[in-house]
Amino acid sequence: MEFSLSNALVVAKDAAVRAGRILDEMLLTASVREKGPKDLVTDADIAAQKEIESVLLTAFPDHVFIGEESGLELGAHGLADEPSTREEGPWTWVVDPLDGTANYVHRLPNFAVSIALVRGDTVWIGVVYDPISRELFSAVRGEGADLNGAAIRASGCHRMEDAMVAVSFPPEVHRDSPEVEQFLNVLEQSQSIRxxxxxxLNLCYVAAGRLDAYWANRLKPWDVAAGALIVEEAGAVLSNLCGDQTTIWRGEYLAVASLELQQLMIQALGT
Structure with a gap:
């Protein structure tokens, strides 16, 4: 297939839906193992990733593919280098075939397929598919974000006391971890926390106005690459926890519905 962003978006959506179908079909039968402490993987993750890789690389065989279950170090393609030393590089698909594996294992319906097309530090396409709700979030850089074809926008919330906020904790977190103190501060100041x-999906929910803010300290590129573009294209503000520019190759993310709320979140997080 001839490469263009519009063609790539069509292929990415197809790959996400196909992978979602696999996740749905294997929901009751998937076997589970631990990759690390409290870090799960299932054979559904593997099967979904194989399907995504096949669809994407059949269409665009000269592209690079990085999936969570590939067993690759991020540096294998020079992708973990500092941005100042990295040139544009190849078109690269960054994929999480099952974001929310613990939820999937417990049959809790909050998990998704995440597919992003990246070049250097720039995400050009983002697709996130929830196979339970059949919600397909997508964005192309500069063209806005949509949900099942309808445009979405962040809520614009600008007061902490009105904000519904979400957080991600790493697999191993202890009572003296900074995430716990941050959680308590935001819990005290916000309307509600999840x-x-x-x-x-957290990033997509900020994009769709269902959440007003979301933060995390230690995420991987495949966790956030697609959602990061979707949330920005929906008019939300994306930064690190200090309010500075970030990229998908770094682990800190703060997505908020407005600049005013960003400053309040930064104060609450104590960064």
Whole structure:
């Protein structure tokens, strides 16, 4: 297939829906193992990733593919280098075949397929598919974000006391971890706080106005690449926890519905 962003978006959506179908079909039968402490993987993750890789690389065989279950170090393609030393590089698909594996294992319906097309530090396409709700979030850089074809926008919320906020904790978190103190501060100041279990969907929910803010300290590129573009294209503000520019290759993310709320969140997080 001839490469264009519009063609790539069509292929990415197809791959996401196909993978979602696999996740749906294997929901009751998937076997589970631990990759690390409290870090789960199922054979559904593997099957979904194989399907995504096949669809994407059949269409665009000269592209690079990085999936959570590939067993690759991020540096294998020079992608973890500092941005100042990295040139544009190849078109690269960054994929999480099952974001929210713990939810999936427990049959809690909050998990998704995440597919992004990246070049250098720039995400050009983002697709996140929830196979339970059949919600397909997508964005192309500069063209806005949509949900099942209808445009979405962030809520514009600008007061902490009105804000519904979500957080992601890493697999291993202790009572003296900074995430816990941050959680308590935001819990005290916000209207409500949630830990939903899928970074990709959290970002999409900020984009769609269902959440007003979301933060995380230690995420992987495949967790956030697609959602990061979707949330920005929906008019939300994306930064690190200090309010500075971030990229998908770094682990800190703060997505908020407005600049005013961003400053309040930064104060609450104590960064």
């Amino acid at each position: 830990r939903l279990g899928s970074a990709a």
